[in-house]
Amino acid sequence: MRASIEVADIFRAAGAAYRRAHAGHLSLPQLKVMSAVENCRTAALGGHVEACEDCGRWQIAYNSCRNRHCPKCQGAAARTWLAEREADLLPAGYFHVVFTLPAEVADIAFQNKALVYDLLFKAASETMLTIAADRKHLGARIGITAVLHTWGSAMTHHPHVHVIVPGGGITPDGSRWISSRPAFLLPVRVLGKLFRRLFLAKLVALHEAGRLGFFGTFAHLAERRAFLRHLLPVRKKR
Structure with a gap:
């Protein structure tokens, strides 16, 4: 049976080339994560010897990196997080909404x-809360759980937020629960239109404040007109 490939194997095989190709926009924390995952449970982090006093058999157990981004080290933490979220579930149906950044x-x-991932969270949550509170739609205060994914199924950069939403919410005065229709929560086109407007407004504000950085083939986007021109196709999407 073929052994499974881990993230650490990919980092060890291609990490050095990736770092060279993307030098300039990989942050120090990101480089530290790659190093931690690559060295996790190897001689680089040291270890200890486990031995049986009866049979004399021994083996070396290498230390783990304990980095919060390491999939091997954080498996138990992920299971704990999932159990805690399941405990938060309300006795209602749930909807799955995805907000994706265009190319x-x-x-x-x-x-x-x-900066941009933070905007993605803020624009997505503001969109959901605003449309849900509108009396033309649900007219209720809702709760959401949002999780960021930065990779797509093809393992390429594809930032998007998965939002889990209960099928209903509390009235503005907190007196009762309002249920959504069984198979419908909020209109997708209305959500998309508001999300696009909110996100682009916040993104342009970051650019005007000089907080965005551009490198390589995107260096020209530091100029305001080029940046706004780059966003034109996004504004026209429906």
Whole structure:
């Protein structure tokens, strides 16, 4: 049976080449994560010897990196997090909503990860809360759980947020629960239109404040007109 491939195997095989190809926009924390995952449970981190006093058999157990991004070290933590989220579930149906950044913005996000991912969360949550509170739609205060994914199924950069939403919410005065229709929560086109407007407004504000960085083939986007021109296709999407 073929052994499974781990993230650490990929980092060890291609990490050095990746770091060279993307030098300039990989942050120090990101480089530290790669190093930790590559060295996890190897001689590089040291270890200890486990021995049986009866048979004399012994083996070396290498130390783990304990980095919060390491999939091998954080498996138990992930299971605990999932159990805690399951405990939060309400006795209601749930909806799954996904907010995705288009390719034009994903390119910007790749060079400004912390800022743009934060915008993605803020714009997605504001969109859900605003439309749900509108009396033309649900007219209720809802709760959401949002999780960021930065890779797509093809293992390429594809930032998007998965939002899990209960099928209903509390009235503005907190007196009762309002249920959504069984198979319908909020209109997708209305959500998409508001999300696009909110996200682009916040992104342009970051650019005007000089907080975005651009490197390599995207260096020209530092100029305001070029940046706005780059976003035109996104504004026209429906």
